[in-house]
Amino acid sequence: MPHRLHEALIKRSHEDRLVGHISRDATAIEAREKPVKTAAPDASTTAQPSKRKRGRPRKGEVVEKKEPRRLERQADMSLAEMLSDLPTHCAVGTKRNAKGHTTSWIGYKLHLDVADGDIPISAILTSASLHDSQAAIPLATMTAGRVINLYDLMDSAYDAPEIKAKSLALGHVPIIDPHPRSVPGGKQAIAAEASARRATGYALAEDVRYNQRSAAERINGGLKDDYGARYVRVRGHTKVFCHLMFGILALTIDHLMRMVT
Numbered sequence: 001m002p003h004r005l006h007e008a009l010i011k012r013s014h015e016d017r018l019v020g021h022i023s024r025d026a027t028a029i030e031a032r033e034k035p036v037k038t039a040a041p042d043a044s045t046t047a048q049p050s051k052r053k054r055g056r057p058r059k060g061e062v063v064e065k066k067e068p069r070r071l072e073r074q075a076d077m078s079l080a081e082m083l084s085d086l087p088t089h090c091a092v093g094t095k096r097n098a099k100g101h102t103t104s105w106i107g108y109k110l111h112l113d114v115a116d117g118d119i120p121i122s123a124i125l126t127s128a129s130l131h132d133s134q135a136a137i138p139l140a141t142m143t144a145g146r147v148i149n150l151y152d153l154m155d156s157a158y159d160a161p162e163i164k165a166k167s168l169a170l171g172h173v174p175i176i177d178p179h180p181r182s183v184p185g186g187k188q189a190i191a192a193e194a195s196a197r198r199a200t201g202y203a204l205a206e207d208v209r210y211n212q213r214s215a216a217e218r219i220n221g222g223l224k225d226d227y228g229a230r231y232v233r234v235r236g237h238t239k240v241f242c243h244l245m246f247g248i249l250a251l252t253i254d255h256l257m258r259m260v261t
Contacts, residue, residue, distance in 0.1 A: 025216035031107030093128025
């Protein structure tokens with residue numbers, strides 16, 4: 001119910017508005033429940049693929065195709081199919097914070113799309129163990145059905161060709177912080193380029209727009225500090241998501257009223 005109320009509120013309040021930037025991010029949601037242990041595949045019943053040498057297969061040799069990744073499968077899925085494919089059980093999550101330290105928690109992960117003015121547009125709750133990038137395409141599809149926006153702002157966790165292709169297909173301009181693995185030279189090359197730009201006082205237009213992504217971080221902090229996302233007293237994905245959506249709904253109304261006044 002709160003999820004549908006929030007969707008109706010966003011569509012009603014943004015039907016005549018053009019959103020400049022959508023900031024996409026995820027945050028940890030701690031829960032008071034035990035993580036679900038996923039069953040490991042049985043070695044006696046699971047057929048182990050035979051190892052083969054690298055290179056071109058021999059004549060007549062049949063090579064087993066790899067199972068497509070989730071991001072690849074999502075290209076041919078509807079929104080309902082993408083949401084049902086995401087894990088929603090309680091799990092152990094691990095994430096590196098802004099200071100470079102690795103933190104872990106038990107519970108879930110809340111994925112948010114936030115518009116200019118710190119207005120939450122879409123939300124998805126998944127298992128804490130799910131990588132941020134796996135919820136980007138369904139989140140973008142959900143947001144595109146509610147508002148019209150120009151730019152998609154994402155950090156390096158979303159640096160994947162499938163996510164960029166989806167953003168472009170929706171008519172948006174993706175601005176994604178490059179991941180070191182996608183840049184020749186890695187972290188050293190990125191740091192050297194940033195240092196050279198600072199020394200010359202030059203900033204790309206994309207970098208200036210990327211600074212707007214702090215809206216998602218402000219919403220994540222506001223939800224935890226003022227709207228109950230830090231203290232979840234219910235158990236199970238449905239109840240936890242309902243609890244969080246009531247907070248998101250209240251925060252959205254508060255920010256919309258500030259924009260009007």
